[in-house]
Amino acid sequence: MMMFVHYVNQINELKASCRCFVKSIDAFWNFMAVVRKIFVPLKTVIDKLDEDCLLLQQMRQIIAENSNESMESDDNVDDLETGGFSLKERFDILRCCAVLVNENFYLYSTYQRHYLHIPVQLCGPVIFVLDALIESNLLQRLVTCLSKSKLSINPEIVASMMLIMLTIRPYSLDSTLRRYLWPIRDLISNYVCELADNNDGEVLRDHSVRQLSEHVWTLNRDYISANNALDSAGLSLSLKHLHSHFLAARLTGLHHLCVIINCSDENDAEETSSALAEYILHRKIVQLVFGPNLHVELIKQSHILLNFACLQCILTKSDLDSIWAAALMKHCNRQVLDLLNCTIKCMEYELVDHLYGLLKTLKPSEHNDLTLLLTFTVIKYIWNYKTYDSRRALLKPLVENSAESRFLSVNDIQDIPA
Missing domain, CATH: 1.20.930 (Transcription Elongation Factor S-II; Chain A)
Incomplete structure (x- = not known):
């Protein structure tokens, strides 16, 4: 059985395809029989998973404390025999089960392309793994393992269990x-x-x-x-x-x-x-994105973040200073200025006025077509804002007078001289 486990894991790592198990109906059913046997020890593997992770952590701590021992001791930690399978074999079985329930497994892709005569019962592993997981209570085991073992568990093991969980999720x-x-x-x-x-x-x-x-x-x-x-x-x-x-x-x-x-x-x-x-x-995520290690691809994907920050009125002058500092870099000058041109319409007046102050610090020789376009957009925004503000100030007394006239009585109207 372990030979088959290593075979499946190796095929998955190499991303190779093999047609041997579907070359005939008999070969297909032999493959399904082996798959059934793989899921039998899965319950034992999951039941002992949290204990195995704690044991592995304790053994590694002992080896780390005894620094005089040879490096071979660390290699033999995974070969500890517990319950008929070593720790390494248990983890290999878990990875194999995660591969077998994945519908994108390369063996299944080969079957779908070349061997349509094989019945649809190829999805049978999902049924087997469901029974095994229900009996072993995988979800509770995973919570316990992550809560107690913390960093002692291998990320590959957690990824395998999560892959199994997401596969059976539509059936839960x-x-x-x-x-x-x-x-x-x-x-x-x-x-x-x-x-x-x-x-x-x-x-x-x-x-x-x-x-x-x-x-x-x-x-x-x-x-x-x-x-x-x-x-x-x-x-x-x-x-x-x-x-x-x-x-x-x-x-x-x-x-x-x-x-x-x-x-x-x-x-x-x-x-x-x-x-x-x-x-x-x-x-300060905006400053984090436009800060050190800035790349053009980051700027291309940041328009959603910047628009959201402007609409929620959380974009600060410090954020704008970081964006302007990025705009002065040669390798991303064009992308940042284009981004500012597109997001000015969502900014508040104080931020646009601050951006106008930053543009005024540029010397005439430092301007180009993009900075001139940005300057034109900024001036247009400020002009429209000031124009609207002045019109509102002029219309305010008229609106107040008209509102007061609505509440005048008939006698008050008669007292008004012609």
Whole structure:
């Protein structure tokens, strides 16, 4: 059985396809029989998962304290025999089960393309894994494991369990999701943030950690719709990615922050939007995006964030100074000025006036077509605002007089001289 487990995991890692198991009906049913046997020990693996993680943590602490021992001791930690399977074999079985229930597995893709004569019962593993998970109470085990073991558990193991959970999610009750899935989502978000703190953000580039982050963000829309509240788990994970030094992580964090903003706008919840605006203002996310390590791709994806900040009136002069400093950089000058041109219509007058003061500091030789266009837009905004303000000041006495005349009595009207 373990040979088959290693075979499946290797195919998944290499992203290879194999047609051997579907070359005939007999071979297909042999494959299904092996798949059945794989899910039999899954209950035992999940039952002992939290104990295994604690045991693994204790053994690594002992080896770390005894620094005189050879490095081979650390390699033998995963080979501890518990309940018939070593720790490494248990984790391999769990990863294999996560692969087998994934409908995008390469073996299944090969089947869908080339062997239509195989019956639709290929989805049978989902039924087997459902029975195993119901008996082993995977959701409760995962909560316990993440609560107690914390950083001792391998991210790849958590990603495998989350993949299994998301696969069986369409077949689960809403009450089960509310009871377990949302707390698990918060725990995983905290788990990834702790991993990033302990590894200076480099762990965010790991494939398993990226999978975990995607699993958390996959449930963004459902979480906001079900709870009608601020998605603190998704926001904290996005903020941790924005603090990273790597462009891919920062792009991912900004993208999912914009997704959360769009979700809050779609639900039309004023309290959620206000809480989100306060979060962005308190964390200074605009300055974080336009601060150090700025890239052109970040500017292209920041228009949703900037428009939301302007509409919620949370864009400050310090934020505008950061954006202006980015506009003075040669590699992103055009993109930032285009972004400012598009968002001026959403800004308050004080911010536009502050931007006008920044434009006046430029020397004539430093101007180009983009700065001149921005200057024209700013002056037009200020002119329209002042014109409207002056007209309102002129019309105010007339409006007040007309309002008073409505409440004059008949005798008062007769007393008015002709």
